[in-house]
Amino acid sequence: MKPASAGGAALELLVHGVGGATPEKMLNDPRTVRITGDATAAVYRRADDVHAETRPGHDVAADSRPGDDRGRAAPVPEAYVWSNLTSGNGTRALWLLLLPFMVVNLAHWMRPAATERIRAVRVYGLLVRLAALSLTVLLVAAACEVALDLTAWQCAGTAACAERHTWLGFLSPTASDGGWWSLPGRRLALAALLPTALTGLLWYLSHRTWRAYESQEPLHRTPEPETGPAHTALSRPGFWYGRRLVARLRAAHTAAGLLTVAAAVGTAAVREDRRPGGPALLDLMGRALEASLAAGALATVWVVCARGRSERRLDRRVDAHLVRRLPLAALTLLALTLVYAGWDRPGWSSEGRLPGDATFGALALAQGALVIALAVVARTLHHCPRTRGPGAPPERCALHGLGGPAVAMLACALGGVMSGGVSQRVSDWLDGTGASLDGPPVMLTWQAAVIPVLLLVVLTLCALLARRTLLLIRVEEKEVVQTYGVRSGDAARTRLIARARAMASLTDRGPLLVAVVATATLLLGAGALVGAFGTGRTPARAAQTAQPFVQGAAQTAQALGSWLIGLGFILLVTWGRRAYKDVSARRTIGILWDVGTFWPRAAHPFAPPCYAERAVPDLTWRVATWTRATGGRLVISGHSQGSVLAAAAAWQLKPSDRARVALLTYGSPIERLYGRWFPAHFGPAALAALHEDIDCWRNLYRPTDPIGGPVRLSGDGCGPRVDRDPLADPLAYGRSEDHPLPTPVLGHSDYQADPAFAEERELLLGRLRPEAPPGEVPAQRA
Numbered sequence: 021m022k023p024a025s026a027g028g029a030a031l032e033l034l035v036h037g038v039g040g041a042t043p044e045k046m047l048n049d050p051r052t053v054r055i056t057g058d059a060t061a062a063v064y065r066r067a068d069d070v071h072a073e074t075r076p077g078h079d080v081a082a083d084s085r086p087g088d089d090r091g092r093a094a095p096v097p098e099a100y101v102w103s104n105l106t107s108g109n110g111t112r113a114l115w116l117l118l119l120p121f122m123v124v125n126l127a128h129w130m131r132p133a134a135t136e137r138i139r140a141v142r143v144y145g146l147l148v149r150l151a152a153l154s155l156t157v158l159l160v161a162a163a164c165e166v167a168l169d170l171t172a173w174q175c176a177g178t179a180a181c182a183e184r185h186t187w188l189g190f191l192s193p194t195a196s197d198g199g200w201w202s203l204p205g206r207r208l209a210l211a212a213l214l215p216t217a218l219t220g221l222l223w224y225l226s227h228r229t230w231r232a233y234e235s236q237e238p239l240h241r242t243p244e245p246e247t248g249p250a251h252t253a254l255s256r257p258g259f260w261y262g263r264r265l266v267a268r269l270r271a272a273h274t275a276a277g278l279l280t281v282a283a284a285v286g287t288a289a290v291r292e293d294r295r296p297g298g299p300a301l302l303d304l305m306g307r308a309l310e311a312s313l314a315a316g317a318l319a320t321v322w323v324v325c326a327r328g329r330s331e332r333r334l335d336r337r338v339d340a341h342l343v344r345r346l347p348l349a350a351l352t353l354l355a356l357t358l359v360y361a362g363w364d365r366p367g368w369s370s371e372g373r374l375p376g377d378a379t380f381g382a383l384a385l386a387q388g389a390l391v392i393a394l395a396v397v398a399r400t401l402h403h404c405p406r407t408r409g410p411g412a413p414p415e416r417c418a419l420h421g422l423g424g425p426a427v428a429m430l431a432c433a434l435g436g437v438m439s440g441g442v443s444q445r446v447s448d449w450l451d452g453t454g455a456s457l458d459g460p461p462v463m464l465t466w467q468a469a470v471i472p473v474l475l476l477v478v479l480t481l482c483a484l485l486a487r488r489t490l491l492l493i494r495v496e497e498k499e500v501v502q503t504y505g506v507r508s509g510d511a512a513r514t515r516l517i518a519r520a521r522a523m524a525s526l527t528d529r530g531p532l533l534v535a536v537v538a539t540a541t542l543l544l545g546a547g548a549l550v551g552a553f554g555t556g557r558t559p560a561r562a563a564q565t566a567q568p569f570v571q572g573a574a575q576t577a578q579a580l581g582s583w584l585i586g587l588g589f590i591l592l593v594t595w596g597r598r599a600y601k602d603v604s605a606r607r608t609i610g611i612l613w614d615v616g617t618f619w620p621r622a623a624h625p626f627a628p629p630c631y632a633e634r635a636v637p638d639l640t641w642r643v644a645t646w647t648r649a650t651g652g653r654l655v656i657s658g659h660s661q662g663s664v665l666a667a668a669a670a671w672q673l674k675p676s677d678r679a680r681v682a683l684l685t686y687g688s689p690i691e692r693l694y695g696r697w698f699p700a701h702f703g704p705a706a707l708a709a710l711h712e713d714i715d716c717w718r719n720l721y722r723p724t725d726p727i728g729g730p731v732r733l734s735g736d737g738c739g740p741r742v743d744r745d746p747l748a749d750p751l752a753y754g755r756s757e758d759h760p761l762p763t764p765v766l767g768h769s770d771y772q773a774d775p776a777f778a779e780e781r782e783l784l785l786g787r788l789r790p791e792a793p794p795g796e797v798p799a800q801r802a
Contacts, residue, residue, distance in 0.1 A: 029653070030095035030785055031095050031650075031652060032655045033643065034046050034047075034099045035658040035662030035663070036099070036102075037658075037660025037661045038614040040103025040106075047097055049066045052066060052099075053066075055070070055098065056642070061104065062101060063638075065098050073096070094778075095653075095655060100642070102631065102634075102635045106614050116592055116595065117592070120434040121155060121626050122617060122628050123431035124428055124623055127428035127623070128145060128619075130423045130424035130698055131145075131401060133401075133417075133699045133705060137401055141401065142327070144401065145623075146325055146327075147390050148394065148623045153272070153273065153321070155624065156626065159218075160218065160219055160280040161383065162438070164280065166443055167214040168374060169461075170446055171211060172208055172210065173204065173288070173370045174370070175457060176188045176202075177370030184450075205361035209359075212281050215277070216354065219277035219278055219281070225626070226266070227270065233633045234266050236638075238672060239637065240257075252706035252709065253331055254706070257332065257672075258331045258333050260636045261633070262633060263336075264335050264338055265620075266620075266625050268339055268342060269324065270343070271323065272346065273625055274346075275323075275346045275347050276320050279313060279317055279353070282353055285361045286309050288374055290310060292365055309357060309360060323342065373458050380439075380461050381549060384463065384467070391432065394425040398422055399421055418534075426539075436467050437467075437585055441589030445590070447459045462556065462557060463548070463549070465578060468585045469558075470545070471581040471585055473540075474541060477540045478537060478540075481536050492525065493519055496517075496518035499518070500517045500521075501514060504753035509754070510754065513762075517753075517765060520765045521724050526726065528692070560578045560579075632665060639665060639669035640669045643656065643669065648677070653785055655682045655785060658685050658686075660727060663690055664688070670683055670710065670713070678713055682716035682785065684717075684784055686720035686777065687720075687721065687728030688721070689727050690719075690731060691730065718780045718783070721747065723749065725767055727768050749765055750762075750764060751774065
């Protein structure tokens, strides 16, 4: 229904930030009504404002409640609540176990801005996707290490271990008196069900979240040419519709997991059949199996290398044959491998370890090589000529373009720590005496031994940052006195404000911390690789002939590393279990996902799902339908992460819709975090282009805010200046007539409590086009 005065209609669409918010709190009213949406994400209004546009002469101020700061000319507020996309129920706390996948997916989007080097950009994405594939193989290989090697091969094959764990009696040749399941191949085939089930679980979670997130279609727009520059990919019609790509990658990673299980089971049987005097038929079957596994691995890598996605149009295609046949072929090959391994081989016994050292060593070597190659490509992209938008400030790219490789290195390190932690804890649990089993692969033990050294480097860096922060507090104390114009203020009050400002500046030291940790991880990982392959023994045994100091250091590092890696894994599981029962802890984990899962799953399909693939289409549909139906003016008001969603939605709007839309951001990490870490998508050129498209944009920030900051866009060439001068925080230094009680330091919260918020909102509405002819409501396409 059209309003009585279309041109006079005004709407403020509020988008909350990290941690979520309730519609009652956002709208400052206990009576709210859901206008559109579902239990996952929806738009709410005050009960009194449900039909605000359709009531002639409606007076907003007349319906305002006590304490409501809206006046007669204020817009009708709406709240878009999307917190359930990231922190809705307790099972999502288990997504902590997918942390390495989420981190490597972030590395994909961290490439430097370089629109001229198309091939280099594609190589960068290819390398990240291969690193992501290696993490899937590493996770499944760790599950195989626990189930196949430590449990079925070593413990069940050792009489002393099997006696301590009676539930393994039917697998033990001694306890079961040569029972049917006691043959080594059959034990491995049975144990293979665990990593197979893990792979199936990852496939199921990815498929379920795919239907809930990636299947949501954005607003239909005209396809863009396949060639030609773009300031940011976020403005492309198909950017927030990754259904086809996720399906392809899910098929490839599922096949990779199943093939890893098949290789772990079949390798031991092939090795047995190649001994002198072995059955010729089984030897031939083993060679055919190896060839089939190699062909499956090549097919999987080919699918990962082929990007299979177009962002310049709404790509509705689904590669059904590939998505179905590749995992099915891998599952069939796994079933044949289990039958082959379970064949009766007289005289075959389980001794030592399964050949896992070579697997984990090869994975570590491949990941290191991929990270180094990624760094070379990233530096090439960072140094190539790039087109800058008018009025764009100097680029502040994190780590000089090496943010993506550094984060990819951290993802690989997280995967190694979690894999080693599980293996070490299970080994200690099974081998109570520490003498009956050979334990996990030597490579994992070396990786655990370097963790204390890495922790020492991190603690040293943290100590240096703490010292710098203390020095900065003294400088900020002088700035506080000058800012508030007090001659002899309260020393405690001054120090409180100065500390808040100094602590907020630590966010800008994040790149240094990431650089140091990533570099140390790469060097220590290389040392662990050399030590494992060079000695073939654990650090403690390799140092037995060295000096007493070296022996003690090696033994201490190995023991401490094993303890730390196990403790870290236990804490991760404990935190996830607590979050399952505790709403506050679950919301804390949800905040992590708010920041880490903004980006589509372009590198790893098993990462936690991208909530923006639901939120951005929601916002664009709501903005487009309202502006076309009413012809009114709309302010998208985004706080913190909500400001990033607001900017992404503004990029997706048609020019005719943008003309009636203003952007008000506050506590925004658009430039401070996203602009530095994701320069190809939120760099100076991209933000300047957004400012050209939406010149009605204002940004508020405080010097005490550890997340939000200035956008750093001047008013030269692309409209008025975006940033308002930094807001005072607290609003008053001491007591005054306006503030008889001490005002708090707000930091990242309650921006709407500052009078500047209402002033900027009113100015933005005044600058928007006052009238526009109503258009047609867009129809959903099939």
